[in-house]
Amino acid sequence: MRLTGAQILIRTLIEQGVDTVFGYPGGTVINIFDALGESEIKLIMPSHEQGGAHAADGYARVSGKPGVVIATSGPGATNLVTGIANAYMDSVPLVAITGNVVRRLMGRDSFQEVDICGVTMPVTKHNFLVQNISELAATVKEAFTIAVSGRPGPVLVDIPKDITAELFDYVPAGRYKVRETPMSAQSKLYLAADMISKSKRPLIYGGGGIVSGNACEQLTAFAERGNIPVAASLMGLTALPSAHPLMLGMIGMHGTPVSNFAGKNCDLLISVAARFSDRVAGDRKRFAPNARLIHIDIDPAEFDKNVVCDLHIRGGASEALDELTKLIPENKDTGWINEIELFRRENPMPEAVGGEKVNPRELLRLLRALTDDDAILVTDVGQHQMWAAQYFPFTQPRTFITSGGLGAMGFGMGAAIGAKAANPDKQVILLTGDGSFHMNLTELATSVTSNLPITVIILNNGVLGMVRQWQHLFFGSRYVSTTTGRKTDFVKLAEAFGAAGFAANTAQEAAEALKIALSSNRTSVIDCSADPDEMVFPMIPSGKSGDDIIYGAEVD
Amino acid sequence: MTNWLMSLIVNNHFGVLTRVTGLFSRRGYNIASLSVGETNLSGMSRVTIETQAGGAEIHQIIKQLEKLEDVKSVALLPRTETIARELLIIKLIVTAARRDALTDALSVYDVKIPYEEEGRLILEFTGNPAECEALLKLMDGYTVLELCRTGITAMSAVNLK
Ligand SMILES: Cc1ncc(C[n+]2csc(CCOP(=O)(O)OP(=O)(O)O)c2C)c(N)n1
Numbered sequence: 001m002r003l004t005g006a007q008i009l010i011r012t013l014i015e016q017g018v019d020t021v022f023g024y025p026g027g028t029v030i031n032i033f034d035a036l037g038e039s040e041i042k043l044i045m046p047s048h049e050q051g052g053a054h055a056a057d058g059y060a061r062v063s064g065k066p067g068v069v070i071a072t073s074g075p076g077a078t079n080l081v082t083g084i085a086n087a088y089m090d091s092v093p094l095v096a097i098t099g100n101v102v103r104r105l106m107g108r109d110s111f112q113e114v115d116i117c118g119v120t121m122p123v124t125k126h127n128f129l130v131q132n133i134s135e136l137a138a139t140v141k142e143a144f145t146i147a148v149s150g151r152p153g154p155v156l157v158d159i160p161k162d163i164t165a166e167l168f169d170y171v172p173a174g175r176y177k178v179r180e181t182p183m184s185a186q187s188k189l190y191l192a193a194d195m196i197s198k199s200k201r202p203l204i205y206g207g208g209g210i211v212s213g214n215a216c217e218q219l220t221a222f223a224e225r226g227n228i229p230v231a232a233s234l235m236g237l238t239a240l241p242s243a244h245p246l247m248l249g250m251i252g253m254h255g256t257p258v259s260n261f262a263g264k265n266c267d268l269l270i271s272v273a274a275r276f277s278d279r280v281a282g283d284r285k286r287f288a289p290n291a292r293l294i295h296i297d298i299d300p301a302e303f304d305k306n307v308v309c310d311l312h313i314r315g316g317a318s319e320a321l322d323e324l325t326k327l328i329p330e331n332k333d334t335g336w337i338n339e340i341e342l343f344r345r346e347n348p349m350p351e352a353v354g355g356e357k358v359n360p361r362e363l364l365r366l367l368r369a370l371t372d373d374d375a376i377l378v379t380d381v382g383q384h385q386m387w388a389a390q391y392f393p394f395t396q397p398r399t400f401i402t403s404g405g406l407g408a409m410g411f412g413m414g415a416a417i418g419a420k421a422a423n424p425d426k427q428v429i430l431l432t433g434d435g436s437f438h439m440n441l442t443e444l445a446t447s448v449t450s451n452l453p454i455t456v457i458i459l460n461n462g463v464l465g466m467v468r469q470w471q472h473l474f475f476g477s478r479y480v481s482t483t484t485g486r487k488t489d490f491v492k493l494a495e496a497f498g499a500a501g502f503a504a505n506t507a508q509e510a511a512e513a514l515k516i517a518l519s520s521n522r523t524s525v526i527d528c529s530a531d532p533d534e535m536v537f538p539m540i541p542s543g544k545s546g547d548d549i550i551y552g553a554e555v556d
Numbered sequence: 557m558t559n560w561l562m563s564l565i566v567n568n569h570f571g572v573l574t575r576v577t578g579l580f581s582r583r584g585y586n587i588a589s590l591s592v593g594e595t596n597l598s599g600m601s602r603v604t605i606e607t608q609a610g611g612a613e614i615h616q617i618i619k620q621l622e623k624l625e626d627v628k629s630v631a632l633l634p635r636t637e638t639i640a641r642e643l644l645i646i647k648l649i650v651t652a653a654r655r656d657a658l659t660d661a662l663s664v665y666d667v668k669i670p671y672e673e674e675g676r677l678i679l680e681f682t683g684n685p686a687e688c689e690a691l692l693k694l695m696d697g698y699t700v701l702e703l704c705r706t707g708i709t710a711m712s713a714v715n716l717k
C-alpha cells in the first residue's frame with residue numbers, strides 16, 4: 001500500500017499502542033497533522049509546546065505508557081526542550097516527534113530550521129534525524145523501544161517535511177518490545193541476602209524506579225518480610241503508602257526527621273532504583289556513614305556514580321526484590337523498628353500552626369480528606385511541592401506527579417492535563433505556587449477546551465517562596481526578586497479562560513471551594529492566600545549531611 | 557589519575573562522534589587523544605580514546621559510553637600487549653650547518669623525510685606513544701613550523717592467543 005510519510009508515521013504510532021498525542025501544529029508538521037486528523041488518535045493541543053511536552057510526561061507517569069508529543073520545527077522544537085529534559089531527569093518514557101525543514105533546505109539556516117537533534121543530545125536517551133522514508137517506520141518503532149527499555153527516558157525523532165509528503169510502500173513495523181535487562185548473577189543476590197540477614201539495622205532507600213517499574217507490591221513484600229523500614233526519594237514517595245508502619249517518608253534535604261535518623265544510624269542501606277542525588281545525599285561522603293551499602297538498579301552507570309556502594313545488583317526493581325524476598329529469612333526482631341518508632345514519636349514533622357491565612361500543612365491534610373483515594377496530586381516546584389511531599393498521605397502508586405530531577409517550575413499545568421488525559425475518571429489536583437503557575441498558566445485554556453477538568457490550588461504566598469527561604473537563611477534576608485508584587489487576580493484570570501475561580505483566605509474557605517470544585521467537574525482555580533514567611537523544615541543545607549539538620553528558624 | 561586507552565566500536569553514522577565527545581565534555585571527563593576510522597565490520601567505526609582518569613572514574617566513563625545507543629562496545633586496552641601507534645608529521649627549519657646533526661639524532665628512529673627544500677623539511681614518523689614523545693622532545697632544539705599528530709590508534713594483541 002502506498003502511503004505518505006505522515007500516514008506511515010501515524011499508522012506506526014497506532015501500532016505502538018498510541019491512542020493520545022499532545023501536539024501543536026506548524027509548517028513542517030502540517031502533513032502529520034493532516035494524517036492525524038483522519039486517524040483515531042486523540043489529539044490534544046496545548047497552548048505552548050512546553051505544556052505539551054509536560055503533558056506527555058504526566059500522561060506517561062500516570063499510565064506507565066510512553067507519552068507522545070509532536071511539534072513543528074524551530075521554535076516549536078526548542079519549546080519542547082525543558083519538557084524533554086524534565087523527562088530525562090526523572091526517567092520518563094517520552095517520544096517527541098518534531099518536523100524539520102525539507103532536506104534540500106537543511107543546513108542553510110532556513111526559515112524555522114533548528115538542529116534539534118544537536119540541541120537535545122544531552123537530554124535524550126537517543127535521538128534520530130530521519131533521512132530516508134524507508135527508515136521511517138522502523139525508526140519510530142525503535143524510538144519507542146529505546147524510550148521504554150532499561151531505564152526509561154525520552155527519545156526524539158526529527159522528520160524533514162518532504163519525507164512526510166513522500167509516498168512509500170507501507171509495511172507494518174509491528175509493536176515495540178521492551179528489551180529486557182539481564183539481572184546480575186544469582187551469587188550477588190545471595191550475598192545481598194546474607195548482608196540483609198546479618199544486619200541489625202537495615203534501611204531501604206526507595207526511588208522512582210520502584211514506581212515506574214511497577215515494583216510497589218514487591219517492595220511491600222520485601223520490606224514486610226525483612227521488617228525493613230523504607231525511606232523514599234521524592235520520586236519514590238508513592239512506592240509504599242504513607243500510612244504503612246514501615247514507611248518513614250522522604251529522605252534528604254527536606255526529608256522527615258525519622259528518615260534522616262534512619263539513614264544516619266542504619267548499618268545496612270539497600271538502595272532500590274534510586275540514584276543518591278545531591279538532594280538526598282547532600283554530602284556524598286557522609287551519607288549513611290555507619291552502613292554497608294547495596295545498590296540495586298537497572299542502570300549500571302548509577303553504580304558508584306554519586307555514592308560508592310559495597311554491592312551492586314543490576315536489574316529491574318520488581319525482579320530483584322522478588323528474588324531477594326525469597327532469599328531472606330522472615331525477621332521478627334523489633335529492636336531497630338522500636339528505636340525508629342520512638343524517634344518518630346519524639347521528633348515529628350513540624351505541625352501546622354494556625355496563622356491568619358491558609359496554612360499549607362493544614363491544606364494538605366484537608367486535601368487528603370476531601371479527595372478520593374486514587375486522586376492524582378500534581379505539583380509545581382517550590383515550597384508547596386515540598387509540603388506536598390512531606391504532608392500529603394499517599395495511598396497508591398503513580399498518584400504523585402512532580403518534577404524531581406529538573407525541578408522545573410511550570411511543569412504542573414501540563415503534567416496535570418496529561419494525567420487527566422490518561423485517567424479521565426480520576427480526580428486530578430494541581431498544587432502550584434503563584435510563581436510556578438505564572439509560568440504556564442496559559443494551559444488553563446487547554447484544560448478547559450479539551451475538556452480535561454482539573455482542580456488547580458494555588459498556594460499563593462505572593463513570593464518565590466523557596467528561593468526566598470534560602471535568601472532568609474543564607475543571604476541575610478536580602479529578598480532580591482522573590483517578592484514578586486504581582487497584581488494578578490487569579491479568580492478573574494480563571495474566569496477569563498472559561499474556568500471557575502475561587503478565592504480562599506482560610507483553610508475553611510479553601511475546603512469549601514475545593515468541595516465545589518471537585519463536584520463541579522469543571523476546571524477550577526482556587527487562589528489560597530498564604531503566609532510568605534512560612535518555611536519548609538526540616539532542612540539539611542545543600543552539601544551537608546544528616547548531622548546538620550535545621551528544624552526551624554526565626555523570621556525577622 | 558592514570559592514563560587509559562580505550563577502544564570503542566560505534567555505528568558509522570553522522571553525529572556519532574558528537575555523541576561520544578559531547579558525553580566527555582558534559583560529564584567533565586578529559587580526552588587526551590582521539591582517533592576514528594572505519595573497520596572491517598560493515599557500518600562500524602572504531603574510536604580510540606586516550607583519557608586520564610582515576611580508577612573509579614574510568615568505570616563511570618565506560619558505563620556512560622555503553623549507554624549511548626550508537627556505541628556497540630567499549631574495551632579498555634591492556635597496558636601491555638597492545639599495539640598502540642601514532643603518526644607524526646613535523647615541518648621544521650634546519651640550517652645547512654645542523655642538517656647532519658639532525659640526521660644523526662634521528663638515526664635511531666625510523667623517520668621518513670618525504671619532502672625537503674633549502675633549510676626546511678618535513679618529517680614523518682609512526683611509533684608508539686613513548687617513541688613519539690621522545691621524538692617530539694628531540695624537536696625542542698629546532699624551529700618547528702607545523703606539527704600534526706593523528707592521535708593514538710590501537711589494537712589489543714591479547715585475543716590473538
Ligand atoms: C523554571 C525554573 N526557574 C527557576 C527556578 C528556581 N526556583 C525554585 S523554587 C522557586 C520559587 C517557586 O515559587 P512558587 O511557585 O511561588 O512556589 P513557592 O516556593 O512560593 O511555594 C524558584 C524561582 C526553578 N526551579 N525553575
Ligand SMILES: [Mg+2]
Pocket residue numbers: 382433434435459460461462463464465
Ligand atoms: Mg509562591
